Amino acid sequence: MGQCISQSQAEFQQSRNTLQARGEFLGSDLRVMFNNPVYSDTIITCKDGGVLYGSKLLLAARSDVFANMFLKSKNNNDKNATNNDDNIRLLEFNSKTILMILEYLYMGNITMETLTLKNVVEAYFAAEYFLLPQLEEIVISFLDNALKCSADNNLAAKLLTQATEFMLPSTDDILYRTLYDCLIVTPLETIDYGILNQEGLQFIISAKEIKTEEFATPEYSVFRYITLWAANKISQDAVTYFEYLLPTSDHAEHLDVLQLDRLRRAHEINHHKSKELYELILPLLSPLLECVDFKLIHPSILANIIEPLDLAPSEVLADAFKYQTQLPPGVGPKRNRGIITAKPGNMRLQWDQNAHGPNIFVLENNTVLKSRSRKSEFARTTLPIRGHEIYEWDIIIEEDCKYIWIGVCTERRFEVNYSNWLGGEIYGYTLGSNGSLAHNRGPNNEKSLKNSTIYGTKFGKNSRITVHLDMGNRTLSFSINGVKYGDAFTDLPSEVYPAVSLKKPGKVRIGLHQNTVSMVELNNNGPVQ
Known part of the structure; x- marks a missing residue:
């Protein structure tokens, strides 16, 4: 039985x-x-x-x-x-x-x-099958909370693939909408290629399903991901082949002459070998290519990376090139169909409950950090900052500790350890309460800037530190109690998070910058002219 x-x-x-x-x-x-x-x-x-x-x-x-x-x-x-x-x-x-x-x-x-992540998808469809709307709400509440608390970028993708076995995806369904809202703010490149099935991937990137401005993945990265996703269906050798010909988004727009020449030679050398591979990948890729808006991809990437691959229809690329040439002088196209980032005029500045050291506590609606650690740990906010605009926010010191470090961090291509001092890491750019700047340039560059040149005055309890981030010029500067100093860091990564490093009994609060004082601007040696 x-x-x-x-x-x-x-x-x-x-x-x-x-x-x-x-x-x-x-x-x-x-x-x-x-x-x-x-x-x-x-x-x-x-x-x-x-x-x-x-x-x-x-x-x-x-x-x-x-x-x-x-x-x-x-x-x-x-x-x-x-x-x-x-x-x-x-x-x-x-x-x-x-x-x-x-x-x-x-x-x-x-x-x-009774309800776990292993059966949450089936539980939802069972509640729907038995016409139990209140139980549906319980299941969705459990799912939404689990997604927000999980650091696993593959979780929502796994559940989406499970859900497609019950019914075709639609944002009209609350389960799919919950998974969709999580996945569009998750960079596609962080999701393993083997997790999503075709129905799930097409659901995420389909333009007709985009009903919000929030979409974390640049359009070139969408093209790159679906190509590698299709290649993964064939073999690991196919993935390796296309990974070489498709640089990551951070590098694709900034290839120098030598790198472009190597890429061109790679296309020429491998073109005659790739016929069989292309016959296998195109049937997998074609339905997904219809979801890519090539007009949102930089023309140099279209010309030097995508067009030589012969994967995208030539007429689609021609339309994209035509669109790019018709833009007004000085106006560049968007690179995303909508970016979930902190925006200058309406930043949602909250510390991430899943992105901080084990002895840091997030309090007061995720706006306050309190440390109980003997050594420096760090925390970052929930939303990354990208784009080309200027962003400003305040950090208020409510309880001082020996050293507090304020600045930004990146996580792209790094295994981040929140238990470490942020200023000593290659992914951290910080100003310390002793007035020093700290950033580790890495083993192949100059010595770490730990406790380097005094940037500004020291600060402590009740101080207000304003962070000025210019993503157009990729520079970072600070104001200390209303006095603005010159550029502290240049050549920042293309994506950063507001971040703070502290130890006990340190306590800091983050908020939008308040222009309550007239800024006095200084460079490292005096007033900025």
Whole structure:
């Protein structure tokens, strides 16, 4: 018959013993009845062969779907019914999922032991199948919280792939919308190529599904990802082949003459070898290419990287080139169909609950950091900053410590360790409370700037540090209590996060820059002229 997962006799007796008196508490009585063969008159066999027990009267009273099942089972017209009126088969769902449905129908709620990330997708579709909208809300709330708390960029993609096995994706469905909202703010390049199926990937990048300005992945990176995704379906050698011909987004727009010449030679050398590979990849890639807006890709990338590949239709590339040439002088095209970033006029400055050292605590609606660490750890905000605009924010020192370091960090291509001092890392650019600048230039460059030239005055408790980030020029400067100093760092990465490094008893608050004082501008040696 399959594995029985009803309560054991010992569990039943333990549950019974928790009652002060039969009939005193309805919830306790129903808990004893839940999935208990003693109080059941129907057997439910599930997709995985698991067997559950229920009361036909209770289930029919609580669910129209179960009521119809028992009626059809009685008439023996339902394909899921057995010859025994006491048995029904639910072959669409696994036993753990149906156990959650029964628990909800018996108790009016569920336990988190019943609902897990392993069955959350099936749980949602089961709640939808049994017409239980309140249970759907519980499942979606669990999912939304899990996605926000998870540091695994593959999680939403895995769940999306699972969901497509039940129905085609649509942002009109709350489950798909929840996964979609998570995935469009996740850079595609951080998702493993083997996670998403075609339906899921097409759902994410389809232009007709984009109903928001938030989309984290630059358009060239979309093209690069779908190409490597398709290559991964063929072989690892195919992935290696296209990875060489498709530089990452950070490098693609800044290839020098020598790099461009190497890329051109690689195309020439491999062109005659790639015919068989192209015959395999084009059927996989063609439906996805329709979702790429080539007008959002830099013309040098179109000309030097994409066009030589012969993957994109020539007429589509011609339209993109024409669009680029018709832009007004000095106006460049957008590189994203909409970027989820901190915006100058409306920045959402909140510390990320999943991006800080283990002894740093995020408080007061994610605007305050408090450290209990003996050594410096760091934290960053939730949203990255990209683009070509100027961004400004304030860090207020509410509790001082030996050293507080304020600045920005990047995470692209780095394995970030939040337990370390940010100023000593290659991905950190910071100003210390001792007035020094700190950034590790790496082993192949000059010595680290740890405790280097005094940049400005020292600061401590109640100080207001304003961070001035110019992404157009890739420069970073600071104001200390209203006095602005010159550029502290240049040649910043293309994507950074506001960040702070501190130890106990340090406490800092982040907020939008308030122009409450007239700035006095200084360079490192005096007033900026």
